[in-house]
Amino acid sequence: MDAKYPYDLFFAGQDHPRHGCKMIGDTGPHRRPVFYSFDTPIIATEQDATTTVFNGTRNIATLKWVAGNHLGSYQVEGMSRPNMMSYLYMVPNGEVDRSRGSLFQTASGRTYEWRKVRKPNEPLQYDLYPSGGGDAVGGYRRFSPPRQSAHAGLLYGTLTHNFDDDELMLYALLALCINRWVDMNGL
Secondary structure, X not given: OOOOOOEEEEEEEOOOOOOOEEEEEEEOOOXXXXXXXXXXXXXXXXXXXXXXXXXXXXXXXXXXXEOOOEEEEEEEXXXXXXXXXXXXXXXXXXXXXXXXXXXXXXXXXXEEEEEEOOOOOOOOOEEEEEOOOOOOOEEEEEEEEEEEEOOOEEEXXXXXXXXXXXXXXXXXXXXXXXXXXXXXXXX
């Protein structure tokens, strides 16, 4: 990603968007550390619940997956009721021809779009744009093969970004999780 102030959020733990995925990095001009994790309890129920944990201590969002290959609902801390996951899922045509885009709106009403990068031999890569145009504000790149880190173990990918906004980061990660899972498993 070519950004004025590039910040990195590395994907470690397990190479699975819903379970065991740990995201660690820094953001902002003072390089504030950030940590998120997506975990799905291994419980045989009608629905699996994926919980996003901020700094390992605070549950800030829940994704409820319907059994099988169907999207369920999500709820962010402070929301009065859940929303449908389909609001965060990519549609066949994004704002740019030949792209598949996921328009999503943050709680404060700002709209962004994940666009899948369509390059041969580079699967599961996405760029994040403000809707209505403008330059990318972030990009997810999967490492193949994974890279070894002395501090975090195996790294499976990175989200390079140029924003310092916890709300945007959370919604971007929720939408990215859903879209990566669908790309891996289908609907």
